[in-house]
Amino acid sequence: MVSARTDDDLFDEFLTQRGHEPEVVEWENNYNKKQCPDCGALHDSAASTCSVCGWDPFR
Numbered sequence: 001m002v003s004a005r006t007d008d009d010l011f012d013e014f015l016t017q018r019g020h021e022p023e024v025v026e027w028e029n030n031y032n033k034k035q036c037p038d039c040g041a042l043h044d045s046a047a048s049t050c051s052v053c054g055w056d057p058f059r
């Protein structure tokens, strides 16, 4: 049903049409810290995974 589409669906479609990969999730940057996009915890720039929720950008 077309009316059931969400803005997120439209945004993913927008990215896909331009050759971007909508599945990739990166760290958020917040005042020179890395912020976990999953739980919002802040880590220093050396962090590779979230020690709070275990989120891993390469998984």
Ligand SMILES: [Zn+2]
Binding pocket: 036, 037, 038, 039, 040, 041, 050, 051, 052, 053, 054, 055
């Ligand atoms: Zn986290």
